[in-house]
Amino acid sequence: MHICLSDGWGGLEMYPARIIPELQRQGWEAHGLALAGSRVAVSLAAAGIEPLTVPSRGRALLQVGPVLTYLKRHGIEVLHCHKSSDLRLGALLASLRPGLKLFFTDHMGVTRPKKGLYHRWAYGRVTRLFAISEATRARNLAAFPLPATRIQRLYLGIDLAPYAPQLDEAARQSLRLELGVPVGSVAIGLPGRLTDGKGHEVWLEGLARLRELASDLAWHGVLIGGLTAGEGSEESYVARLRERVVALGLQERVTFTGFRHDLPRLFEALDVVCVPSRNEAFGLTVVEAMAAGKAVIGADSGAIPELLEADSGRLAAPDSPDAWAAAMAELGRDAALRSRLGQAARLRAERQFGVTAHVAALGEAYSQA
Structure with missing residues (x-):
């Protein structure tokens, strides 16, 4: 399940819908979680999946029960977040359901350290963090409370x-x-x-x-x-x-x-x-x-x-x-x-x-x- 609780519209928000058709072609069953009425939700539907939606980022945490039920019903084992603020929900889900694997792509290129108690808890539950360039990986290594082995450079890709x-x-x-x-x-x-x-x-x-x-x-x-x-x-x-x-x-x-x-x-x-x-x-x-x-x-x-x-x-x-x-x-x-x-x-x-x-x-x- 790709989680993107953003009401904006840029490369980060476009990413899940851009790759989900290719994920499906390569044999994965893909799901999405987005804000109701957002362009992310619309783009996911256009990509061929009807996303699970929540009314707001704040209320997403109150919906953790229904989200867990959805994950169990569909046998979802992997969560992939795209905004740092979405890690609150992702880390909570991974804590409540041991065995879930949590991934995070740093699309923005972190610019300041994130090593406080909250960040150690949230990022501590991240299985793998994807840096989208070597430049951002260098920043990630300095900013996040993660060992180098859990931060992978993975260039973005487009449909050529x-x-x-x-x-x-x-x-x-x-x-x-x-x-x-x-x-x-x-x-x-x-x-x-x-x-x-x-x-x-x-x-x-x-x-x-x-x-x-x-x-x-x-x-x-x-x-x-x-x-x-x-x-x-x-x-x-x-x-x-x-x-x-x-x-x-x-x-x-x-x-x-x-x-x-x-x-x-x-x-x-x-x-x-x-x-x-x-x-x-x-x-x-x-x-x-x-x-x-x-x-x-x-x-x-x-x-x-x-x-x-x-x-x-x-x-x-x-x-x-x-x-x-x-x-x-x-x-x-x-x-x-x-x-x-x-x-x-x-x-x-x-x-x-x-x-x-x-x-x-x-x-x-x-x-x-």
């Missing part, structure tokens, strides 16, 4: 198939025009939630300097992500970005797309994908862009350098607009280089970051327990 090119050239050009990209321009995109910490402002400064550094280069910036709180973004931050675009004189050269359901197709419309996040615990957007065969520029921080090798992308300092401008100029001017990097990135994604391999490793950990 949707990212394979599907558009013919006419459809691709039509989509580029819809995004405001002039004919003959290099489309430079930044996908992801519009929230602080994702590097949008440094990227915009980089575009402004690109205009001066490569005055001969025709380009257009595309900001992909929801514009409202309901779409997962910070509205005050979006307003600040719009103001910055105006201040930098980029109104005619940057498009805000809003939330889109067709991200794999948007990748087809882009020539360069930028991910300037300052401290990514993994970098799912990087992997998605790699799977799409795109030339990627990522921030030289957090876990992103683990994902991008020299022959499959470029790195730029997360706080240096000049570095971003230089990287965008290099890739913008060289279509053959973009193609080589994109092909290498796709191959690396196939080798390292497919959901089939990820779930196989996950299932092996479940089985060993």
Whole structure:
């Protein structure tokens, strides 16, 4: 049973529904526990399982009896939590029903020690903690009251198939025009939630300097992500970005797309994908862009350098607009280089970051327990 009692919507919340179909293909009977009416619950239903639901995180602890009954009725032996706050319930269930194995994935990358009495009790019941990168595993080893043998690095995986090119050239050009990209321009995109910490402002400064550094280069910036709180973004931050675009004189050269359901197709419309996040615990957007065969520029921080090798992308300092401008100029001017990097990135994604391999490793950990 995957437990995700979150009313938000991001990579963490999307994870259970993303992997459950593959778990089922590999022979596991999968269940879910979510907040009633949450997008997590809806996503689980869409993935083919009707989740058990509770009305709120606080009341979940009061529902421990019915949850235990559900676990017994379905013969569930493994619990997998995805938010640290959900460990209260997971650890309680494991305490009340000896034999349950409790797993936890640290999707966020812990930033402060968790070694108080409560944490020693809760994490002490965790059979295996999954770190989603080597960068986060190093933090996990320092922060959690667990021995190294119970903290395993397990890269996330995605379904690669949707990212394979599907558009013919006419459809691709039509989509580029819809995004405001002039004919003959290099489309430079930044996908992801519009929230602080994702590097949008440094990227915009980089575009402004690109205009001066490569005055001969025709380009257009595309900001992909929801514009409202309901779409997962910070509205005050979006307003600040719009103001910055105006201040930098980029109104005619940057498009805000809003939330889109067709991200794999948007990748087809882009020539360069930028991910300037300052401290990514993994970098799912990087992997998605790699799977799409795109030339990627990522921030030289957090876990992103683990994902991008020299022959499959470029790195730029997360706080240096000049570095971003230089990287965008290099890739913008060289279509053959973009193609080589994109092909290498796709191959690396196939080798390292497919959901089939990820779930196989996950299932092996479940089985060993």
